[in-house]
Amino acid sequence: MNEAQLKAGQGAGALRWLWLSVVIVAADQVTKWLVTQNLALYERIELLPVLGLTHLHNTGAAFSFLADAGGWQRWFFIAIAVLVTVLVCFWLSRMPARGQGWLAAALALVVGGAVGNVIDRVAHGYVIDFISVHWERSFFPAFNVADSAITVGAAILIIDSFYESRRKQKVI
Template identity: 80%
Template sequence: MNETTGTTSTPRGALGWLWLSAAIVVADQFTKWLVTHNLALYERVEILPVFGLTHLHNTGAAFSFLADAGGWQRWFFIAIAVLVTALVVVWLRRLPKQGHGWLAAALALVVGGAVGNVIDRVAHGYVIDFISVHWQQWFFPAFNVADSAITVGAVMLIIDSFYEGRRKQKLI
């Protein structure tokens, strides 16, 4: 218990999980650097029959949403990502340090992914995508490490919401 405030919350909450966000940003930026320095734009390298690398630039959001919108979307997506990142960091700060590791990890993955893509948008005006998954002639839209972190974090948040509901039911 904090003697000055009389509360049991810690001032930093689960901010210790931001190391995971930083690791995602480093991995994301490093892999993008490797791609831009080793593959020409649109160059494709097949690794497996269902997986390859393709150097692409995405000015839009997921699945190239608004990619041809004329340029305003760059700042719109930056603003959304910065706002979401700030809100998630506040959430992490308020989250108890103990007992919520899964939720904290999910939030940290989302933060890392958002920051990784914001760096691209600010520096280049687009996000560098390169992971290509396909089956015969069907291609899933290319993505990157940041996108993967956001997706995994979002799935973890959904899973956590199911368990949170069960925890609340047990308390009743």
């Protein structure tokens, strides 16, 4: 790699998108701190007829999967998140610096969300959830900013893969 390529940002590939991961981690940790400082565990504040804040602790994964597994799942989920983060950062480093913005942004959202939840698992042994969506007495599992980033990132990855496959079909 020559000096001109490094100056153009091509040496790091799409790693420049990790600024988005940093924003997600910061927003996630600040909102979790605000919740823990202002709401007791299980305390609830209704914001809208379908949206509230509820301070909860989740020792499991999405939808409290393996929450009652006895403690080993903490390290399992940390290991998975760290592995995914490393692999995605490697993927970003190999991508071109320009031309695949949606894919890079999606991957950066996933990294930010994974790191945000890993921080909780390492520091507390659980993830702090607080966004509560419901319809009357039916509640969707609570989530947080990190979970939202992972979900949005995954959705963008799926959408981008459809567009990518259509682009490849047009070339063939």
